[in-house]
Amino acid sequence: MHDISGFGKCSLTVALPVVSATGVECACIPTALLSTHTGEFTGWTRCDLSGQMLPIARHWAGYGIEFDGIYSGYLASPEQELLLEEIIGLLAGPDTLVICDPAMADNGEFYAGFDESMAAAFRRLCARADVITPNVTEAALLSGVEYRPAPHSKEYIGRLFAGLEAHAGRYVAITGVHPAEGVIGTVVRDRLTGEERSSMSRALPGMFYGTGDIFASAFAALLVRGADIGDALGAAAALVRESIERSCLRDTPRPYGVDFEGALPEYVKRVEKIFS
Ligand code: PXL
Numbered sequence: 001m002h003d004i005s006g007f008g009k010c011s012l013t014v015a016l017p018v019v020s021a022t023g024v025e026c027a028c029i030p031t032a033l034l035s036t037h038t039g040e041f042t043g044w045t046r047c048d049l050s051g052q053m054l055p056i057a058r059h060w061a062g063y064g065i066e067f068d069g070i071y072s073g074y075l076a077s078p079e080q081e082l083l084l085e086e087i088i089g090l091l092a093g094p095d096t097l098v099i100c101d102p103a104m105a106d107n108g109e110f111y112a113g114f115d116e117s118m119a120a121a122f123r124r125l126c127a128r129a130d131v132i133t134p135n136v137t138e139a140a141l142l143s144g145v146e147y148r149p150a151p152h153s154k155e156y157i158g159r160l161f162a163g164l165e166a167h168a169g170r171y172v173a174i175t176g177v178h179p180a181e182g183v184i185g186t187v188v189r190d191r192l193t194g195e196e197r198s199s200m201s202r203a204l205p206g207m208f209y210g211t212g213d214i215f216a217s218a219f220a221a222l223l224v225r226g227a228d229i230g231d232a233l234g235a236a237a238a239l240v241r242e243s244i245e246r247s248c249l250r251d252t253p254r255p256y257g258v259d260f261e262g263a264l265p266e267y268v269k270r271v272e273k274i275f276s
Contacts, residue, residue: 001029004032004034005036006033009209010210010257011073014213032075050083068224100122102132104138139172165191211258214240216236226275
């Protein structure tokens with residue numbers, strides 16, 4: 001469950017191909033239809049698809065279709081969170097992995113049109129999830145810890161994890177962590193064992209749209225396929241890193257999204273290795 005931004009390579013236009021490339025069948029319930037994503041573009045069109053979501057889920061439920069995972073991202077409104085909970089109730093069995101990417105903010109700011117009510121909605125949804133994948137801004141908004149730009153000390157990330165205790169299931173992956181100048185990555189904490197793992201790469205300057213969605217889509221699909229958390233983190237992070245590196249080489253306009261298509265063949269090889 002995510003929006004379709006027709007142009008700009010984020011949400012469903014990356015989730016569908018990335019989940020498929022992971023070898024996982026992807027059905028989708030769109031939350032909204034936009035002409036583009038809302039970062040840097042202006043004058044975008046937007047249609048809230050709340051009225052379609054439950055009828056789609058009820059149609060599927062009528063067929064008794066079973067889902068190994070339910071992954072959600074961008075919502076059209078805070079009110080949609082109740083719909084998502086109802087849909088999860090309809091479609092999730094006892095073994096369905098629920099992954100919530102609380103896609104609402106970045107760089108210390110809410111996305112266009114969102115405010116604290118969206119953070120409150122995602123706090124409820126994340127509490128229902130097994131895995132959550134906030135970036136640093138979203139982790140701060142969910143936890144009530146102040147947002148800090150880079151560098152992010154170990155102590156600050158520890159406070160974010162602690163603040164998320166009440167709003168998360170077993171795994172919390174915080175993306176966009178900048179421990180030092182020129183370094184960026186993701187830190188995952190297993191709340192059951194207290195174990196933490198991180199994947200860090202060279203940070204390239206600027207904003208890369210859709211990379212949070214690419215990471216969450218790959219991570220979610222890999223976990224649904226049964227990858228262990230370290231393998232899922234490594235492969236999802238490598239896909240994001242290579243997509244960004246290729247975009248920099250090609251120098252495509254930043255709001256147009258990253259070159260994940262060119263990075264997918266290597267990703268598929270990594271996925272095959274994990275499951276071989
Ligand atoms: O990539 C997150 C995202 C998803 N969907 C829409 C967005 C954004 C980020 O700006 O605007 C519509």
